[in-house]
Amino acid sequence: MTAPIAIIAVLTLAAAVTAMSLRNLVHCALMFMAALAGVAALYLGLGAQFVGFAQVLIYFGAVAILIVFAILLTRGTEPPREPILSKAWITGIAIAVVVFGVLSAMVLSSKALTREPGPTPQLPVHQLGAQLMTKYVLPLEVIGLLLTAALIGAVVIAMHDEEGG
Amino acid sequence: MTPLAAYLLLSALLFAIGLAGALTRRNAIIVLIGIELMLNAANLNFIAFWRFGPNPEALTGVVFVLFSIGVAAAEAAVGLALILSIYRHYRTTNLEQVDSLKG
Numbered sequence: 348m349t350a351p352i353a354i355i356a357v358l359t360l361a362a363a364v365t366a367m368s369l370r371n372l373v374h375c376a377l378m379f380m381a382a383l384a385g386v387a388a389l390y391l392g393l394g395a396q397f398v399g400f401a402q403v404l405i406y407f408g409a410v411a412i413l414i415v416f417a418i419l420l421t422r423g424t425e426p427p428r429e430p431i432l433s434k435a436w437i438t439g440i441a442i443a444v445v446v447f448g449v450l451s452a453m454v455l456s457s458k459a460l461t462r463e464p465g466p467t468p469q470l471p472v473h474q475l476g477a478q479l480m481t482k483y484v485l486p487l488e489v490i491g492l493l494l495t496a497a498l499i500g501a502v503v504i505a506m507h508d509e510e511g512g
Numbered sequence: 513m514t515p516l517a518a519y520l521l522l523s524a525l526l527f528a529i530g531l532a533g534a535l536t537r538r539n540a541i542i543v544l545i546g547i548e549l550m551l552n553a554a555n556l557n558f559i560a561f562w563r564f565g566p567n568p569e570a571l572t573g574v575v576f577v578l579f580s581i582g583v584a585a586a587e588a589a590v591g592l593a594l595i596l597s598i599y600r601h602y603r604t605t606n607l608e609q610v611d612s613l614k615g
Contacts, residue, residue, distance in 0.1 A: 367546060372539065393563040405584075429606065468569065500590055
């Protein structure tokens with residue numbers, strides 16, 4: 348891992364921690380966007396340019412804006428009077444620490460990960476498109492169906508109904 | 513430590529941060545943000561395995577991440593719609609006050 352990648356990684360983690368710990372929801376959403384930008388930069392560093400730009404397009408263009416809209420529509424900009432952490436926050440932190448411990452122990456003790464890395468693989472977009480249209484065409488169609496169903500479902504759920512009808 | 517192990521540790525840490533946020537915060541929107549962070553950590557694992565794996569020309573990891581991002585977008589849309597609906601009903605997004613199914 349080179350120095351620029353390490354700096355990006357540290358910034359990503361710092362942004363993620365801040366996004367999870369700030370009091371103001373809008374600040375949380377902004378730091379979440381910073382963490383997403385860090386992950387997109389890591390994708391670029393790993394040679395997956397198309398995925399990095401897809402991440403920027405979908406997460407910045409859709410998910411982050413959606414989250415900001417939700418914060419504004421639920422009056423999340425007003426700072427909360429009650430504490431931001433739930434009553435069982437110690438249990439939650441403990442579970443997260445245990446999960447990280449198990450994962451890192453597995454990673455550090457695995458013999459399969461000692462392989463020396465090869466050269467950065469190429470990711471030609473035309474090859475990716477050809478694979479999406481041939482080998483992965485069924486998952487692609489299913490994703491299209493899922494997105495349509497999710498959008499219709501989201502509209503129906505969020506539709507304003509009079510008197511709980 | 514090989515680069516792959518470093519990336520896996522990084523994504524494990526990102527996953528743990530998202531998990532801690534999802535388990536400890538009271539606000540439903542922040543819980544959703546934590547879940548999105550966990551999904552991103554999983555995607556980072558896929559890309560790292562694709563980059564350092566034995567045959568990257570198969571493009572499996574990349575395609576999987578593209579589909580995963582699509583599913584995450586659908587999940588965010590439905591999740592935020594549910595939060596809006598809950599807010600309209602209970603006048604709060606605090607998860608500790610949303611404690612009955614029938615309302």
